Amino acid sequence: xxxxxxIASGLLAGFVAATISFADFSNSTxxxxxxxxxxxxxxxxxxxxxxxxxxxLFASGGHSGQMFIYGVPSxxxxxxVPVFSPDSxxxxxxxxxxxxxLGDYTWGDLHHPAFSETNGDYDGKxxxxxxxxxxxxxxxxxxxxxxxxxxxxxxxxxxxxxAFVTQNxxxxxxxxxxxxxxxxxxxxxxxxxxQYRGVxxxxxxxxxxxxxxxxxxxxxxxxxxxLSDAGKKSSADWAVMTTYNTEEATTNLEINASQADRDFxxxxxxxxxxxxxxxxxxxxxxxxxxxxxxxxKGGIYLVPVAKSPHGVDVTPDGKHFIASGKLAPSMTVFxxxxxxxxxxxxxxxxxxxxxxxxxxDSIMEREVNPENxxxxxxxxxxxxxxxxxxxxISSEIVKWDPKTGETLDRVPVQYSPGHSVAAExxxxxxxxxxxxxxxxxxxxxxxxxxxxxxxxxxxxDISGKMKVIQSSPVNPEPHYAQIIKADKIKTIEVYxxxxxxxxxxxxxxxxxxxxNGNEVHVYGIAMRSKFIxxxxxxxxxxxxxxxxxxxxxxxTNTDFDEDITHGFAINSYxxxxxxxxxxxxxxxxxxxxxxxxxxxxxxxxxxxxxxxTGYFLVKPKK
Amino acid sequence: MKTKKLSLVSSxxxxxxxxxxxxxxxFPWWQMIFFAPQYPEGLNIIVYPNKLxxxxxxxxxxxxxxxxxxxxxxxxxxxxxxxxLVIGLAVIxxxxxxxxxxxxxxxxxxxxxxxxxxxxxxxxRALRKFGTNLSPTAPIKIDPFVPPLLGHNTVANFVTESVxxxxxxxxxxxxxxxxxxxxxxxxx
Numbered sequence: 147x148x149x150x151x152x153i154a155s156g157l158l159a160g161f162v163a164a165t166i167s168f169a170d171f172s173n174s175t176x177x178x179x180x181x182x183x184x185x186x187x188x189x190x191x192x193x194x195x196x197x198x199x200x201x202x203l204f205a206s207g208g209h210s211g212q213m214f215i216y217g218v219p220s221x222x223x224x225x226x227v228p229v230f231s232p233d234s235x236x237x238x239x240x241x242x243x244x245x246x247x248l249g250d251y252t253w254g255d256l257h258h259p260a261f262s263e264t265n266g267d268y269d270g271k272x273x274x275x276x277x278x279x280x281x282x283x284x285x286x287x288x289x290x291x292x293x294x295x296x297x298x299x300x301x302x303x304x305x306x307x308x309a310f311v312t313q314n315x316x317x318x319x320x321x322x323x324x325x326x327x328x329x330x331x332x333x334x335x336x337x338x339x340x341q342y343r344g345v346x347x348x349x350x351x352x353x354x355x356x357x358x359x360x361x362x363x364x365x366x367x368x369x370x371x372x373l374s375d376a377g378k379k380s381s382a383d384w385a386v387m388t389t390y391n392t393e394e395a396t397t398n399l400e401i402n403a404s405q406a407d408r409d410f411x412x413x414x415x416x417x418x419x420x421x422x423x424x425x426x427x428x429x430x431x432x433x434x435x436x437x438x439x440x441x442x443k444g445g446i447y448l449v450p451v452a453k454s455p456h457g458v459d460v461t462p463d464g465k466h467f468i469a470s471g472k473l474a475p476s477m478t479v480f481x482x483x484x485x486x487x488x489x490x491x492x493x494x495x496x497x498x499x500x501x502x503x504x505x506x507d508s509i510m511e512r513e514v515n516p517e518n519x520x521x522x523x524x525x526x527x528x529x530x531x532x533x534x535x536x537x538x539i540s541s542e543i544v545k546w547d548p549k550t551g552e553t554l555d556r557v558p559v560q561y562s563p564g565h566s567v568a569a570e571x572x573x574x575x576x577x578x579x580x581x582x583x584x585x586x587x588x589x590x591x592x593x594x595x596x597x598x599x600x601x602x603x604x605x606x607d608i609s610g611k612m613k614v615i616q617s618s619p620v621n622p623e624p625h626y627a628q629i630i631k632a633d634k635i636k637t638i639e640v641y642x643x644x645x646x647x648x649x650x651x652x653x654x655x656x657x658x659x660x661x662n663g664n665e666v667h668v669y670g671i672a673m674r675s676k677f678i679x680x681x682x683x684x685x686x687x688x689x690x691x692x693x694x695x696x697x698x699x700x701x702t703n704t705d706f707d708e709d710i711t712h713g714f715a716i717n718s719y720x721x722x723x724x725x726x727x728x729x730x731x732x733x734x735x736x737x738x739x740x741x742x743x744x745x746x747x748x749x750x751x752x753x754x755x756x757x758x759t760g761y762f763l764v765k766p767k768k
Numbered sequence: 769m770k771t772k773k774l775s776l777v778s779s780x781x782x783x784x785x786x787x788x789x790x791x792x793x794x795f796p797w798w799q800m801i802f803f804a805p806q807y808p809e810g811l812n813i814i815v816y817p818n819k820l821x822x823x824x825x826x827x828x829x830x831x832x833x834x835x836x837x838x839x840x841x842x843x844x845x846x847x848x849x850x851x852x853l854v855i856g857l858a859v860i861x862x863x864x865x866x867x868x869x870x871x872x873x874x875x876x877x878x879x880x881x882x883x884x885x886x887x888x889x890x891x892x893r894a895l896r897k898f899g900t901n902l903s904p905t906a907p908i909k910i911d912p913f914v915p916p917l918l919g920h921n922t923v924a925n926f927v928t929e930s931v932x933x934x935x936x937x938x939x940x941x942x943x944x945x946x947x948x949x950x951x952x953x954x955x956x
Contacts, residue, residue, distance in 0.1 A: 674829055707826045754833070754907055 187615040190607060193220040201569055201629045203582065204259050204273055205603065208623030211254035213275060213286070218569070218580055218629055221605055221618035227291050229284050230254020230277045237713070237723035238293075242732040247284075247296040255279035257306055258373075258626045262351075266313035266378045266464075266574035270634030272351065274311060274318050278304040283320055285351050285358055289638050290726075294356035300432055301328050301345040301363060307371035313382045313574070317361065317416060321346040321387050325368035329432045335396040342368035344389075345436075348416065362423045362435040364446070366412065367499040368394055370403070373457045373524065378464030378574050381482040383417040386467045388455040392498075404454055404473060408506075410498070411449040411458055411469055413485060418445035440500025447489060448498055450506045451478055452513075457524035457565070461548055462531055462574050466511065468548060470522035470535060476515040477522050477535055479548055484509040514551040516544050523564055524626075526571035528608055529578035534571075536563040536583065543583055545612060557612040559583040559604050560591055567627040568608070577631065581606045583614075584624045592619045603627075639708040641728035649700040650730040657681040659689065666691050666737075668699045672712035672725050672747065675754035677701075687760030693740040693767045702730040705751075713748025716762045722748050740766035774868040778949030782865035782873070785942035789858040792942075793817055793851055796933030798891065800915070802827060804925045813839060817935065818851040820844070834924065835906025836898055846890060857883065861942070873949060880943050892917055 193199055199217030202224075207214050211231025215224045231253045232239025239248045254277035262272040273286040281303055284296045299305060299320055306323035325342040327333040333341040343365040350361050374387035392409045395402030419437060422428065427442040428435040439446050452474030460467045469478045487493075488509055494502040521539030528534065533548045541562055545555040565584050569577035588602040600619035607613050644650060651657050651669045657678040660667045668689055670679040677687045679699075691697055703712050703725035715722040718739070725731045747758035774782070795816070802811040811830075812822030820841055828838045841847050857879065864872045892914075900912035908924070915921045921928045 705826070705829060707823075707829070752833075757907075 187607075187613070191219045191221065191605065191616045193217065193222075198632065200632055201580065202632055202635060203567070203603075203627055203629050204261075205584070205620060205624035205627040206256045206259050206275065207621065208257070208625055209253065209255045209279065210621055210623070211256055211277070211279075212621075213256060213259060213273070214620060214624065215291070216603070216618070216620075218582070219605060219616065221603065221616050223618075223620075225291065226621075227286065227293070229256055229275055229286065229293050230280070230282060230296070234722050235724075237731070237733075240721050240733060241723040242734055244293070245734075247293065249298070251280050251282075253279060254282065256625075258309055259628050260309040260311050260318065261628050261630060262315040263311055263313055263573070264315070266382070268570060268573055268628070268630045268634060269315075270630060270636065271353070272315075273628075274309045274351070276305040276308040276320055278306045278323060281305060281322075283309060283318065283349055283358060285356065287356065288635050290641075291637065295351075295358045297349065297358040297360065299347050299349070299360065301330070301343070301365075301434060301436075302326070302347060303330065305347070307346075307374045307387050310374045310376050310385065312376045312385070312416060313378055315351065318349045318351065319346060319374065319376070319385060319387075319416070320349055321366070321371035321374060321412075323370050323372070325370070328365070328436075338368055338396045339394050344369050344371055346371065346387075348419070360434060362419070362428060362437060364414075364419065364437045364439065366439065366446075367392075367501070369410075370399075371412070372455070375458055375460045375467065375572065377467075377482065378460055378462065381460065381464045381467075384413060384415050384482065386449075386458045386460065387412050388451070388458045388469060390454040407453055408450040409453050409455060410503070411451050411455070411467070411480070412446065412501075413449055413504070414446045416445075443500075446501050447485075448501050448503045449480060449485070449509065450495075450503060452476060456522075459525040459527075459533075459572065461533075462527050462576055464574070466548055468525050468533060468535075470524055472521060472523060472538075475520050475522070476513045477525065477533075477546075478513050479511040479551070480509050481511050484511075512551045514546060514553075516546065516553040516556070519544050519553075519556070524566065526566050526568035526581060527576045528568060528571070528581075529576050534566060534568060534581055534608070536566045538562050538564065538586075543581065543606065543612065545608070555612050557606060557614060559585055559606075559614060560602065560617070561585055561587040561589060565624075565626040567629050569629045570631065571629065579607075579609055580629065581608045581612075582627065582629070584627060586623075588619065591617055639727070640706045641726060641730075643706075643728065644730075647730055649732060651700070651702045652704055654678055654704075655681045657686065659683075664692070664694060665696045665698065668697070668701075670699060670701050671704050672701050672714065672758075673704045674710065674752040675747075675758040677714075677745070677747070677758065677760050679760070685760075688763065689745070689760070690763040690765070691737045692765050693737060695737045695764075696734070697737050698732060698734050700730060700732045701725050703727055710751055711749045712751050712758070714745065715748045716745045717743045719743060719762070724749060737762075737764045740764045774870055774873065774949055775953050778873075778953050779865045779868045781945045781948050781952075782861060782876075785945040786858050786861035786865060788938040788942040788945070789854060789861055792935035792938040793854055795935035795938065796821070797935040797939075799931050799933050801929045801931070802830075803927045803929070806925075814933070816847075817854055818847050820847070830926075833906065833908045834910050835903030835908075837901060837903075839898070844894070853883070861946075870953065873946065877943075877946050877950075880939075880946065884939070884943070888917065 201218035203216035203218050205214040213227045228238040238244045257278050260274045261268040276283050281299045287294045302322040303326045304323035305320035307321035309318045311318045325344040327341050346364045348361045369389040370391040372388045377384035389410045391403035428437050451469045452471045454473040455469045456472040457470040488504045493505050493508050495505045519537045523536045523538050525533045525535045542558045546553045563583040563585050568581045583604045585602040588599045603618045604614045605616040657671050659680045706728045712725050723733045743762040745760045745762045796814045798815040800813045814821040864876050896914045899914045
């Protein structure tokens with residue numbers, strides 16, 4: 147035994163020394179913080195430096211065309227991601243990819259955001275959004291928080307009633323707010339009921355190619371489709387959406403679309419529609435596979451509901467859907483199971499526009515009417531399945547039990563909430579804890595900035611009795627938002643090298659300018675703290691072209707380092723792009739102005755950022 | 769003559785040393801970590817017998833501001849042949865274990881001492897070269913400096929920490945293993 151002592155001690159000496167040098171003895175355990183119940187309101191929302199928020203909030207930016215990213219519970223604004231509008235801060239709409247995606251549109255109206263889902267739960271991969279202003283849909287990659295694809299949706303105008311994704315992101319449905327004739331052709335409004343349609347689109351997203359695609363469309367009656375939700379679990383193959391203006395009014399909708407006592411919820415089975423399309427039960431119009439419900443029967447039903455409803459929300463267990471009355475001061479709870487039974491038995495009360503109407507009494511579970519609660523718009527859920535409905539007119543959130551209809555709690559908000567959003571509150575497994583009221587009116591909540599006010603987001607602690615504990619101003623205008631657990635999102639910090647990308651230049655000595663007729667391609671590098679456009683030139687940071695040349699600048703940021711983003715702008719040429727770490731980005735333009743134009747890095751990158759400049763010289767035409 | 773033969777235990781120890789020497793090829797030998805206010809997580813230069821790893825490009829990118837030459841595998845020709853020397857050393861060590869000759873062991877220990885000293889000298893030389901051979905046109909002028917082989921050093925906003933890697937510890941452990949037979953098979 148004794149003989150081994152020296153060996154062991156020798157090895158031990160080595161490893162002890164190694165451990166001392168390499169092991170991390172820094173104290174990584176945080177001091178245990180007080181439990182949520184004993185914290186003050188200020189402590190609940192305070193996230194000290196070094197710690198991060200528990201949740202991301204993705205708030206739609208409305209007519210800014212952007213998406214706002216906040217942290218919850220701190221309610222700190224982290225980032226604005228441009229989606230449907232150009233944004234010079236990130237070069238969105240200037241570089242080739244985003245410019246092509248935006249086309250000629252310079253604004254959008256981003257309404258309802260929706261995360262990609264797996265088994266009815268957010269999977270943190272993609273965020274989808276729709277543009278009511280110019281009828282588009284977009285997909286944002288959550289590795290980079292950048293938009294990968296935008297699709298123009300034909301035959302439709304203003305997909306307000308969207309986006310909602312099915313529980314494994316098979317489809318994103320985009321029903322329209324405005325009815326228009328097929329192909330948006332000219333048709334007199336006197337022919338509205340015959341010639342106009344409220345087309346709904348079934349959009350798929352190819353995650354490998356980052357491509358949105360329209361699988362098929364449904365030519366629903368010319369009504370306005372407002373909000374929607376996909377079924378969950380036992381109702382996973384189904385979806386619901388609310389309608390208004392079933393009166394088919396064509397003017398002064400405020401009055402004329404508010405006449406009928408009942409409007410409808412459209413209940414449809416997307417699996418059945420998918421099968422109909424596979425079986426060829428559709429007409430080909432404007433290059434789309436169009437289902438006309440009066441002709442291609444099946445899969446679509448109408449449920450009468452108190453007039454002009456706004457939200458319709460499926461409970462986390464997937465058994466019920468709840469319509470919010472807006473103009474009728476009540477929420478109506480419907481049963482999916484009863485609806486399926488009624489459809490099975492053909493328990494119908496006639497038809498409207500060729501679509502069967504299910505008997506209201508057969509599937510209605512209860513009408514819930516909290517005292518003096520007015521203008522119910524939209525419902526979210528907590529971890530116990532309790533419902534939280536925003537009351538636009540009485541400016542409050544009402545918590546109630548969908549199983550009994552009992553009102554459990556109410557809290558006033560400032561003022562006029564449209565939607566609210568709970569932590570993962572529209573999934574199969576809401577988290578509870580937090581609810582944020584997305585208020586349309588801020589009035590005197592913040593320091594005045596003149597007559598145009600920000601909107602307001604109020605954070606409500608729903609772990610016990612509801613209490614507003616933080617208020618955060620926000621740019622116009624969050625219509626809806628989604629809250630996702632932070633650890634579900636896995637971002638990248640640096641774009642990986644892509645040796646197959648012919649436009650990328652990673653080696654400094656390969657930076658070059660190639661001329662082909664009147665096309666000039668610059669394969670350049672941006673790095674701390676210089677540009678290299680032509681490695682062999684006397685002045686590598688100068689681009690010289692002839693007036694009228696078509697210029698392509700393919701710029702690679704070779705700083706593969708976290709948070710070292712470079713910008714690229716040419717003075718007076720009205721262009722600016724961003725190259726994120728490791729990214730290659732292209733900008734294309736015509737050198738139509740002769741002269742001398744300094745170029746520079748617009749995104750502060752280093753101590754010598756100010757020196758990161760060059761010249762763009764355009765020789766005049768003879 | 770018989771007494772000059774190393775014992776079986778000693779032979780095993782030397783064989784173990786040979787294994788450790790061989791093993792050291794697969795682990796870093798030396799590492800310099802750069803910390804700055806903007807880089808609290810640290811940037812690394814990790815030296816293996818045959819390659820450099822770590823955030824070399826980033827370190828180079830930052831070092832160009834003070835006019836330091838780029839760290840690269842081309843700048844260290846040692847990396848091309850060092851692993852063959854190590855393999856050779858492992859083979860000689862193994863042979864010593866098999867032949868169990870005391871004279872060979874003395875020679876081997878001598879080889880270790882010479883090799884180790886050369887290694888330390890070479891690294892010191894490299895550190896001196898990089899720290900003192902700064903470009904006169906660098907945007908930020910600093911006094912030439914020689915980072916220590918081991919321990920802390922401060923340059924501008926960076927604090928560097930130089931440490932030995934597992935590979936170096938394996939070599940040290942191997943050397944200790946070679947010394948044990950001297951004591952164990954001392955004159956009896």
